[in-house]
Amino acid sequence: MTARIAIHPAVALIDVPRAITLSGFAAHTPVTLTLTSKQADGQVWRSRNVYLLDANGAIDVAQQAPESGAYAGVDGQGPFWSQSVLLTDDADAALLLAPAGADGAIHTLASATDGHGNHASARIEQHYAAPGAVRQELRQDGLVGTLYLPAGPGPHPAIVVLNGSGGGINDARAALFASHGYAALALGYFGAPGLPDYLSGIPLEYFERALQWLRHTVKPAGDFVAVSGHSRGGELALLLGSLYPRAVSAVIAYVPSSVVHGVLNAGKPGEGRFKPAWTQGGQALAHVWEQNAAQDWSLVDALPEPRRQAQAFVQAQQDETAVARARIPVERIAGPVLLLSAGDDGYWPSTQYARDVAQALKAADHPHAVEHHDYPQAGHALQAPHVPTTELARAHAVSGVVLTGGGDAAANARANVDSWETVHRFLSNAVAQHTPLAVAHAG
Missing domain, CATH: 2.60.40.2240 (Acyl-CoA thioester hydrolase/BAAT N-terminal domain)
Known part of the structure; x- marks a missing residue:
């Protein structure tokens, strides 16, 4: 034989x-x-x-x-x-x-x-892309990204896919969403040709314009447009849902933050960590590092690479005034929310952040579904299923500092599979329960 x-x-x-x-x-x-x-x-x-x-x-x-x-x-x-x-x-x-x-x-x-x-x-x-999926580059009105459309006629529900502090455009995840029936816009906002090189003073109106463009272009089924983001993109997804509730039908936040942060590792050279990352109406959004009496990066900065930096974020949470000032007003979100966190997150305490968001929504009697799925042994890098998970530490795309995301290869692999199945199920339910009229009068 x-x-x-x-x-x-x-x-x-x-x-x-x-x-x-x-x-x-x-x-x-x-x-x-x-x-x-x-x-x-x-x-x-x-x-x-x-x-x-x-x-x-x-x-x-x-x-x-x-x-x-x-x-x-x-x-x-x-x-x-x-x-x-x-x-x-x-x-x-x-x-x-x-x-x-x-x-x-x-x-x-x-x-x-x-x-x-x-x-x-x-x-x-x-x-990532199923046969027949259509890829279109977006370079219009200052917007930069890639639109993936499912094979077959629409209309399709839509989703915006946002990367984190590494910048760039997440073609792969948008293609995978399109392969499952969603018009998916991988939207860049820095770190890609035609965009700023750094996460410094990014105007949130850019994202509002992208949401309008997506609706005008694909005319999504039921006017459904979700926003999904990872890490700083998760922070951003929650921000967009809270600031533009009429435009965002559902939020998927991978390892997110419950508070607004400064530029951290992704700002312009010489800015340090504490310059504003986001602006609205020309004004910087308050962030948790401003006048934060508890912040202390000295221990993290003294660590050899790869560094585990989550402790600095835990420390900053002890200044309740700074936290309250920078808290994302998630109770304004006018749709279901999915939170995915990692219990061994080496970047920041995503489990506590996600728990804070879920509790805030519960306290506000949020009328839509709220799901929080935590992976206690996993690290920061929740990805698509069945990809290599052995690289736990890598140089940050902007700062070059080698950071560890935490978790271990097996736990991260399990989390990748389960989180993607959870996202797929959450979106299916969100689309089925969505009513355009509710969004039209929300916020």
């Missing part, structure tokens, strides 16, 4: 779990399964795991833990999330793998070898 790797499905959306089975190898011997992928940024990642073959020279990865390798326990998706960056060049692997498309599709080569010279390989493609 010829050695074989079977991947099902070999080509599919990234949120689809893959079944990996090996057959035709030598019985009762170890087999090494290697996955090598090229991510959207061009980096090559790899996992190696050794499994013990059964009497037929076969295994189902979903039913057997590796004897050794990059992850432990039974997990059919372990070979994917346990990949780590190759620190040395592997020209052969790079040549074998196609570059990622505009949507960040991941191309992976799977290979397996036993100790008797039997070898098999297979290719895998994890896509």
Whole structure:
């Protein structure tokens, strides 16, 4: 029998779990399964795991833990999330793998070898954009982003996707939303061509204009437009929902803040941490670091890299006056709210922030659904399902300081899967329960 790797499905959306089975190898011997992928940024990642073959020279990865390798326990998706960056060049692997498309599709080569010279390989493609999805660049009226439209005729409910303090445009997540039936605008607001280089004094009217553009352009089903953001983007999503309640139908806040922050690590050179990040009507929004008697970054700044900076944010929360002044007025949001937090968040205390938001909404008798899903062992980097999760620390895209997001690879992988399923379910419910008339009179 010829050695074989079977991947099902070999080509599919990234949120689809893959079944990996090996057959035709030598019985009762170890087999090494290697996955090598090229991510959207061009980096090559790899996992190696050794499994013990059964009497037929076969295994189902979903039913057997590796004897050794990059992850432990039974997990059919372990070979994917346990990949780590190759620190040395592997020209052969790079040549074998196609570059990622505009949507960040991941191309992976799977290979397996036993100790008797039997070898098999297979290719895998994890896509963010479904076949037929339409990608349109937005460069109009000062707006910069990418609009993804689902395959097939509309109208479709819509969503705006916002990145955090690293800036840029999140094509991949918008493409994945579009693949599930949403007109998705990945909106940049700094750190992309045509936009400011830094998160400094960003006018919130920019986002109001983007919401108007999206409604005018795609004419969303039921006038439904959600806003989703990660980290500083989560802070921003809550801000937009509270400041423009007639324009925002639902809010999804990944590892967000309950208070407004200054520029922190993403401001202009020489600004420090405490210049304003957001303005409205030409005036800076108050933020929690202003005249904050409890703020102290000295311990964090003294840490070797990678730094865990969450403690500085916990410390700042002790100045109740500063917190009250900078609190996001979430009770003004005129739709359902989903909060996703990480209990081991190394960037900031997203669990406490999300809890504060949920409590404020409850105290205000918020008439719409409020969900808070916390992942106690996970870190800051909640992502799409089935991507590598081993890189817990990385240099900040603006400051260059190496920070740790927290969590561990397995916990982060589980959180990625569950959070995406939760978002998908939340949005489906929000669309089903949405009434345009309620939004028209809200706020």
